[in-house]
Amino acid sequence: MPQTAQDGTAEDTAATPPKAATTAEDQLVREGDIAGDYLERLLDVLDFDGDIDLDVEAGRAIVSIDGGDDLNKLVGDRGAVLEALQELTRLAVQQESGNRSRLMLDIAGWRQGRRDELTELGTRTANEVLESGESARLRPMTPFERKVVHDAVARVKGVSSESEGEEPRRQVVVFRNG
Template sequence: MTSTQPDAPSESTKRLEEEGEIAADYLEELLDIADLDGDIEIDVDHGRAAVEIVSEDPSDRSLRRLAGQDGDVLDALQELTRLAVQAKTGERSRLMLDVAGYRAGRRAELVVIADEAIAKVRATSEPVALDPMNPFERKVVHDAVAAAGLTSDSDGEEPSRHVVIRPA
């Protein structure tokens, strides 16, 4: 007879935690090279490794440089971190990286944008196309639209790919 502990992490959770550890090591080296202070927090969120670089001092804004003005630097850093994880594990990573709360703040902004577009679709029964967004941003909008009971699609080619929200 075999027994399993209910709190034992699953194999996929262990793999995601390993991805987070590899990413943390990579990012620690990057912070050292860039002479930036920051702590690294690792989590598993929605079936993905989630890593965030946070400031030890809330008034220190130097980490925001790693996000860039519109998150472009953060997107590039996330891709480099995913490649570093892939080089160690041999598997493609879907790791999500946040720096100094940039993505969390952007997620809140996107939910407001999605809610406004959802209200317009409901009022007019006409589709609404949003401005171009990166994959992270489109995912946030798609999730908000699905939660509201409407449908959405991504349309166009990068970098002009955008979300179109439609009545259900």
């Protein structure tokens, strides 16, 4: 129903545009801010030093912690502690924002180093499969690790890859096309 404006004329509220919705990038920046605050409090409780860097890349908030002497303890064996901290941080973001988060956490550059190793593994395996014609099954990996390997395999013509099995034993299988 039209409302009466202060000057006595009718005004159609339906024609008034709503406030601009928050952009996807703004939401990701907010996720990063929430995660950064959460991780800063965690580092304080643990009495660890570290610089927190926030970024948005490929539709995902990226939070990195660097610069502290004890940070490798927060990575753990094969990134197990890092994965757990990432999930806790995602839950903290969801709790405050009400939205499920896909943020990625890196500590002491471990994830970037791991990405480089996995890219090399995926490329090397794809080339071996191309040469031998025999499929190759890699050891079980996390979703992050599998994605990096799939991306590397996809850049080699003549081979493909797929994930098989159930978590946490899901594996990448690389095979020759055709």
